[in-house]
Amino acid sequence: MFKFTLGLSLFLPLILLLLPSQKERVVAWVNMGIQLLLLALFFTMLTNSELCEFSFTLSESLGLHYHLLIDEFNKYLILLTALIFPLVTYASIDFIKTEKKLFHLMLALSYLLIVQTFLAQNLLFFYAFWECSIVPMFFIIGIWGGGNRLLATYKFVLFTALGSILMLAAILFLVVANYKISGVFTFELQPLLRLQETLPLSAQRWAFLAFAFAFMIKIPVPPFHTWLPYAHVEAPAPGSMLLAAILLKMGAYGFIKFVLFLFPAVVEEWRLPLMAIFVLGALYGSALAFVQNDIKKIVAYSSIGHMGILMLGLVTPSESAISGAMLSMLGHGLTSAALFYSIGLLYERLHTRDLFHFGELATTMPRFSLLFFLITLSAMAVPPTLGFASEFFIFLGAISYSLKMVITSNHYLFIAVSGAAMLTILLGTLYSLRLVKYLLWGKKSEASLLRAGVRDLNLGECSVFTVLLLFIFVLGIYPQFIIESFKLAIKGLSIS
Amino acid sequence: MNIFYALLPENILVLALLLFPMIEVLKLKSKALPLTAFLLATVGALAVLAIHYQQALEVTLFYGHYQVSPNLQAIKFLLTFSLLPILLLREQIFIGHYKYYFLLLALLYGSMVMISSGSFITLFVGLALLSIPLFPLILNGPIQKESSESAIKYIIIDSTLTALFLLGIAFIYFASGKMDLTIISSDNVLYRFGCLLLLLSLFIKLAIVPFHPWSPDVYEGCDNRILYILSVTVKATIVFVLWKIFANTANFLNYPWQAIIITLSIASILVGNLSLIKQTSIKRFFAYSSIAHMGYITLILVVTNVSIETIAIIIFAYFAIYSISMLLCLLPLGNLLASADQLSLLEQFHQRSSTRSSFLSFGLLSLAGIPPFPGFWIKIVIMGYLIKCDYTLVAVIAFLASYIGIYPYFKVMGGQFFGAIKH
Numbered sequence: 001m002f003k004f005t006l007g008l009s010l011f012l013p014l015i016l017l018l019l020p021s022q023k024e025r026v027v028a029w030v031n032m033g034i035q036l037l038l039l040a041l042f043f044t045m046l047t048n049s050e051l052c053e054f055s056f057t058l059s060e061s062l063g064l065h066y067h068l069l070i071d072e073f074n075k076y077l078i079l080l081t082a083l084i085f086p087l088v089t090y091a092s093i094d095f096i097k098t099e100k101k102l103f104h105l106m107l108a109l110s111y112l113l114i115v116q117t118f119l120a121q122n123l124l125f126f127y128a129f130w131e132c133s134i135v136p137m138f139f140i141i142g143i144w145g146g147g148n149r150l151l152a153t154y155k156f157v158l159f160t161a162l163g164s165i166l167m168l169a170a171i172l173f174l175v176v177a178n179y180k181i182s183g184v185f186t187f188e189l190q191p192l193l194r195l196q197e198t199l200p201l202s203a204q205r206w207a208f209l210a211f212a213f214a215f216m217i218k219i220p221v222p223p224f225h226t227w228l229p230y231a232h233v234e235a236p237a238p239g240s241m242l243l244a245a246i247l248l249k250m251g252a253y254g255f256i257k258f259v260l261f262l263f264p265a266v267v268e269e270w271r272l273p274l275m276a277i278f279v280l281g282a283l284y285g286s287a288l289a290f291v292q293n294d295i296k297k298i299v300a301y302s303s304i305g306h307m308g309i310l311m312l313g314l315v316t317p318s319e320s321a322i323s324g325a326m327l328s329m330l331g332h333g334l335t336s337a338a339l340f341y342s343i344g345l346l347y348e349r350l351h352t353r354d355l356f357h358f359g360e361l362a363t364t365m366p367r368f369s370l371l372f373f374l375i376t377l378s379a380m381a382v383p384p385t386l387g388f389a390s391e392f393f394i395f396l397g398a399i400s401y402s403l404k405m406v407i408t409s410n411h412y413l414f415i416a417v418s419g420a421a422m423l424t425i426l427l428g429t430l431y432s433l434r435l436v437k438y439l440l441w442g443k444k445s446e447a448s449l450l451r452a453g454v455r456d457l458n459l460g461e462c463s464v465f466t467v468l469l470l471f472i473f474v475l476g477i478y479p480q481f482i483i484e485s486f487k488l489a490i491k492g493l494s495i496s
Numbered sequence: 497m498n499i500f501y502a503l504l505p506e507n508i509l510v511l512a513l514l515l516f517p518m519i520e521v522l523k524l525k526s527k528a529l530p531l532t533a534f535l536l537a538t539v540g541a542l543a544v545l546a547i548h549y550q551q552a553l554e555v556t557l558f559y560g561h562y563q564v565s566p567n568l569q570a571i572k573f574l575l576t577f578s579l580l581p582i583l584l585l586r587e588q589i590f591i592g593h594y595k596y597y598f599l600l601l602a603l604l605y606g607s608m609v610m611i612s613s614g615s616f617i618t619l620f621v622g623l624a625l626l627s628i629p630l631f632p633l634i635l636n637g638p639i640q641k642e643s644s645e646s647a648i649k650y651i652i653i654d655s656t657l658t659a660l661f662l663l664g665i666a667f668i669y670f671a672s673g674k675m676d677l678t679i680i681s682s683d684n685v686l687y688r689f690g691c692l693l694l695l696l697s698l699f700i701k702l703a704i705v706p707f708h709p710w711s712p713d714v715y716e717g718c719d720n721r722i723l724y725i726l727s728v729t730v731k732a733t734i735v736f737v738l739w740k741i742f743a744n745t746a747n748f749l750n751y752p753w754q755a756i757i758i759t760l761s762i763a764s765i766l767v768g769n770l771s772l773i774k775q776t777s778i779k780r781f782f783a784y785s786s787i788a789h790m791g792y793i794t795l796i797l798v799v800t801n802v803s804i805e806t807i808a809i810i811i812f813a814y815f816a817i818y819s820i821s822m823l824l825c826l827l828p829l830g831n832l833l834a835s836a837d838q839l840s841l842l843e844q845f846h847q848r849s850s851t852r853s854s855f856l857s858f859g860l861l862s863l864a865g866i867p868p869f870p871g872f873w874i875k876i877v878i879m880g881y882l883i884k885c886d887y888t889l890v891a892v893i894a895f896l897a898s899y900i901g902i903y904p905y906f907k908v909m910g911g912q913f914f915g916a917i918k919h
Binding site for chain 2: 124127139143157162165169172175179
């Protein structure tokens with residue numbers, strides 16, 4: 001079944017390619033239908049908890065195996081991808097006006113590449129899919145983007161490619177180092193994990209920097225974040241959903257799967273500076289989100305804030321913090337997808353993204369307002385949403401670790417960093433409430449008066465929100481089973 | 497071993513070369529005749545080369561001046577094969593014209609002599625045979641004024657480098673008293689100077705930085721078939737000759753050539769990729785792309801801890817992949833280059849022809865080295881061998897330099913779909 005599912009995702013672009021390009025509706029529904037089928041397949045596969053592994057040896061001497069595996073780390077991200085993609089496809093039916101077939105082709109391609117990136121257990125294949133997933137996004141922003149899309153596309157490509165090229169150099173370095181030490185030339189992740197004991201620490205530091213740089217650009221962590229606001233603002237709404245919900249998670253996933261497992265000693269050594277960078281980045285992103293007037297930029301910068309907290313969780317050596325971070329990947333994926341979807345809906349109706357051009361949507365679009373408010377609750381980390389659950393676990397881990405550092409080694413800097421991180425919740429509440437206030441209740445401006453007859457959400461649009469909200473609340477109330485499964489998985493990491 | 501049999505691929509070419517003037521003398525007007533003769537000659541040569549390879553034919557002819565071995569036959573096979581795709585590259589000029597095929601076969605004969613050469617004399621003869629047919633070939637470009645300028649530039653540069661090459665040989669002969677490629681190294685200053693001249697003259701032919709400025713000018717006047725030959729067949733021959741010299745003279749590497757090669761290769765990758773950014777002409781774009789790509793392949797020459805066969809295989813694969821990528825770029829362009837040569841012509845190419853623009857995109861992505869296209873895998877192999885040979889820093893710099901190339905290739909590719917960036 002695993003092979004069948006992968007094969008289906010592999011053939012999805014080809015199937016779409018063969019459909020006639022005049023029948024745009026057919027292309028869209030076929031795309032969505034197959035994606036829903038894939039969701040069902042992935043869901044049954046993961047609930048059966050069977051071993052999903054596929055390995056095909058390309059070259060034994062070069063250690064090139066096309067090795068895919070579903071493990072505890074990519075399990076939920078695969079489900080998130082499978083869940084978000086049909087919604088993105090559904091959104092694109094309304095939002096994309098030109099070259100519809102090409103758009104669906106690009107969606108199918110990025111589906112394929114993202115799933116393969118998450119599943120790849122061979123470093124070279126991981127890199128190949130990671131790098132190649134730039135290409136569909138380049139086209140999505142470039143062809144269907146806004147007015148300033150060229151700058152956005154090239155910024156996106158150049159930033160991401162710079163990181164990945166350094167990562168590739170580091171991958172080759174690790175492989176050759178492993179060859180020199182053990183005499184085995186392999187790109188497989190599993191044998192390379194032993195390098196953490198054999199490779200000298202100075203070499204590990206360089207490789208760590210290259211890997212971390214690649215992932216920090218993708219996450220993104222300031223000061224490597226400047227591509228993100230451009231890309232988000234210029235991308236069409238489905239593209240933004242995809243970017244925020246899944247592509248950013250690729251960075252965080254890479255960080256846990258490769259950086260934390262390959263270089264635990266370096267992470268241990270540089271824990272404080274790493275935590276400080278992530279917390280500063282989160283504060284910076286949240287503070288910038290507070291002063292933006294473009295609603296898409298508010299959400300884009302808030303992503304930087306949330307991802308910063310997520311990364312804080314990942315580098316904190318505590319079970320609850322890491323599992324909180326994994327939970328936060330799901331939480332942020334669902335929430336930001338919903339937020340970008342609602343911004344797309346607003347832009348579709350009112351053709352503006354300026355915060356002050358809206359107002360009193362609560363009376364003109366009551367259904368939208370209710371759903372949007374519920375989503376913002378999750379962004380604000382209010383219980384019982386998933387946003388709250390994930391950030392609660394992160395802070396629980398971070399604070400308890402910091403307190404332990406105070407007690408055992410009289411180290412006060414950790415508690416300062418974790419305390420500063422708590423400020424992001426405050427900032428998050430501020431910018432979210434500002435957004436809600438001006439959007440839903442703000443003073444009815446002259447411009448907004450003209451839009452009294454704006455159409456409220458229809459059934460399809462409501463159902464997109466409903467699906468996302470359902471997961472946000474269900475997982476927010478009962479995150480335990482995900483936390484438990486992560487706790488088993490991170491046993492491999494040496495956590496004190 | 498029969499000399500005729502060992503030289504059969506070359507002999508077939510000579511036979512065809514003799515046949516072509518007969519067509520002119522007998523005034524045979526058939527349009528298909530030159531093409532048939534060309535195809536018969538190349539396919540015949542390919543078949544014989546394959547048989548030689550199968551038989552593992554290994555002989556030395558003419559007192560060591562000429563070598564035939566399975567490896568060399570395989571290389572010749574690649575070079576011959578790389579000529580064939582030009583039949584697919586359509587342009588109005590030359591179709592059915594016997595001179596065109598005559599010159600191509602002469603060029604191929606030159607490159608075969610170069611590959612098989614066992615001494616500097618044969619090498620020099622081969623170099624001359626390779627260079628001279630290119631002059632009329634370039635001269636017959638699409639735009640008369642530009643192509644004559646290109647041809648003159650080409651012949652001047654080529655005669656200069658041939659002179660340098662000859663001077664290098666003379667110095668080496670003076671110092672060592674030998675002409676064959678298995679020279680004994682000596683610490684003589686003249687000997688070293690001769691080697692340096694030899695290396696640099698071949699680098700001029702490869703258009704390695706800083707000897708590159710002639711190549712975009714020459715490319716600009718060519719039609720796209722000659723562009724393809726200049727960047728694939730000719731350059732592959734020169735790289736294989738470099739490989740031959742390096743492989744045969746183990747002591748060659750004791751001198752600081754490695755430092756020279758590394759510096760110049762990195763410089764070509766950097767300059768080639770940086771110059772790509774501001775190009776407005778398609779042919780100049782491919783010229784700079786070719787400069788950058790030659791930088792990668794010359795880097796493999798400094799790798800010493802693997803067998804020479806491995807290096808030959810890498811060069812072989814590199815040129816096979818490079819020619820495929822070039823073809824993916826050139827074939828969809830079709831007649832576009834015959835009329836004008838502006839990159840802006842490619843804007844909105846997707847709306848005009850979506851299939852052709854998709855193939856062009858694949859070619860550009862492969863040249864840029866984006867996975868999963870073949871251009872990426874071969875670069876990985878080169879970088880892997882460099883790191884294995886402890887040139888980690890060189891490999892990292894080459895990687896970062898190839899990063900610069902991503903922007904222009906994506907710019908051209910994106911331009912087909914959504915217009916170019918406005919400066």
